[in-house]
Amino acid sequence: MRADVFLVERGHAATRSQAQRLIASGVQWRLSALAPWQKVVKNGDDIPSVAEVQLLDDAEAKYISRGGLKLEGALKALGLSVAGLRCLDVGQSTGGFTDCLLQQGAAQVIGVDVGHAQLHDRLRSDLRVVCVEGVNARSLTPDALVQACEMALSEVIVPEEDNETQPEAPYSWMRNGGLVDEAYDDSDDAKDQDIEAFKSERAQRAQGTLPVERRRRPECADVDITPSFTLVTGDLSFISLTLVLPALVPLLAPQSDLVMLVKPQFELQPGQVGKGGIVRDESLYAVVEQRIRDCCAALGLEVLAWIDSPIQGGDGNREFFVHARRAA
Numbered sequence: 107m108r109a110d111v112f113l114v115e116r117g118h119a120a121t122r123s124q125a126q127r128l129i130a131s132g133v134q135w136r137l138s139a140l141a142p143w144q145k146v147v148k149n150g151d152d153i154p155s156v157a158e159v160q161l162l163d164d165a166e167a168k169y170i171s172r173g174g175l176k177l178e179g180a181l182k183a184l185g186l187s188v189a190g191l192r193c194l195d196v197g198q199s200t201g202g203f204t205d206c207l208l209q210q211g212a213a214q215v216i217g218v219d220v221g222h223a224q225l226h227d228r229l230r231s232d233l234r235v236v237c238v239e240g241v242n243a244r245s246l247t248p249d250a251l252v253q254a255c256e257m258a259l260s261e262v263i264v265p266e267e268d269n270e271t272q273p274e275a276p277y278s279w280m281r282n283g284g285l286v287d288e289a290y291d292d293s294d295d296a297k298d299q300d301i302e303a304f305k306s307e308r309a310q311r312a313q314g315t316l317p318v319e320r321r322r323r324p325e326c327a328d329v330d331i332t333p334s335f336t337l338v339t340g341d342l343s344f345i346s347l348t349l350v351l352p353a354l355v356p357l358l359a360p361q362s363d364l365v366m367l368v369k370p371q372f373e374l375q376p377g378q379v380g381k382g383g384i385v386r387d388e389s390l391y392a393v394v395e396q397r398i399r400d401c402c403a404a405l406g407l408e409v410l411a412w413i414d415s416p417i418q419g420g421d422g423n424r425e426f427f428v429h430a431r432r433a434a
Contacts, residue, residue, distance in 0.1 A: 107155055109149055110122045120170045120171070121170075124166060127172065131162060131163035132161070133145070134146065135153050135158060137158075138158075169202050169206055170200050171205075173206075175416070178210070181206075183413050183416070188211060191336040192330070193214065193215045193216070193335060194217075194338045194354070194357055195207065195217040196246075197340050198218060201225050201226050208235070214236075214330065215236075216236040218241050219238070219239055225239075233329070247353070247356070248333035255329075255331035333357055334357065338354050338365070339364075340366045345372060346373050347368060348401040359432070362431065362432055363429065364430045365429050370394045371384070371423055373397060383421055384423055398428050409428060410429045411428075412428055
């Protein structure tokens with residue numbers, strides 16, 4: 107079996123890309139306690155299905171993705187504790203930041219991502235996590251977030267199937283055993299309206315466009331979706347933070363913190379970014395920092411720190427974290 111596939115299937119890695127990073131960090135296997143260890147050199151190396159595997163450096167396996175390692179390093183450098191906090195994680199993706207926040211003691215993480223079906227199943231099934239998909243962080247508002255959370259936590263109420271041999275009667279007076287209330291209108295116009303409503307409902311049901319009722323799933327009945335958070339984190343790509351921060355500030359409780367990963371290649375003009383999306387002119391990092399600081403100041407955020415990410419981006423770009431706090 108391919109080494110990267112083996113690591114995923116045996117639970118050492120959440121994805122093949124994570125498995126490949128583990129292999130780069132060092133993986134070895136053996137067939138018995140008396141057999142010598144054999145080092146995995148390539149992702150495609152064959153590992154027998156009965157082999158014992160040892161990770162020489164398991165740091166990459168700590169979180170769902172390496173984003174968790176970035177955030178862990180940033181929180182440590184900033185001296186921030188997330189224990190007991192309600193967090194909003196924008197750009198949730200597979201859940202690296204979310205995983206880190208939970209392992210560091212966060213009480214809840216509501217994650218938002220423009221994509222679908224990316225969050226790892228382990229996190230998706232965690233009742234401390236609310237996964238909001240198909241939503242652009244730039245368009246977030248408190249009301250929109252509450253509505254999206256309710257959708258994520260709810261299920262469709264499936265109506266009882268109609269009796270195929272005895273469809274629901276089109277006239278009100280033909281239902282409920284012929285019992286009607288005193289206000290029943292038995293005029294021809296009222297009956298015609300009943301017929302039209304009956305036909306419309308049947309047509310919508312056949313086309314799958316009939317409005318559906320939803321309700322909270324029982325296990326989610328007590329989930330808090332108040333759109334006010336004591337920590338907002340984010341790992342976004344292909345959009346400048348200056349376009350997203352205005353939507354995030356109203357979701358941040360007073361005197362609460364924002365910790366965002368800054369990717370310079372998405373903060374600069376296309377002509378300032380080199381081939382392959384790499385920022386090669388280091389003088390531009392100061393331009394990015396000032397731009398983010400100015401944006402934060404305009405939004406009433408106090409920038410407390412600007413630090414290097416402990417891990418480079420997957421494409422080799424240098425990345426940063428900005429730590430800001432909303433005023434009281």
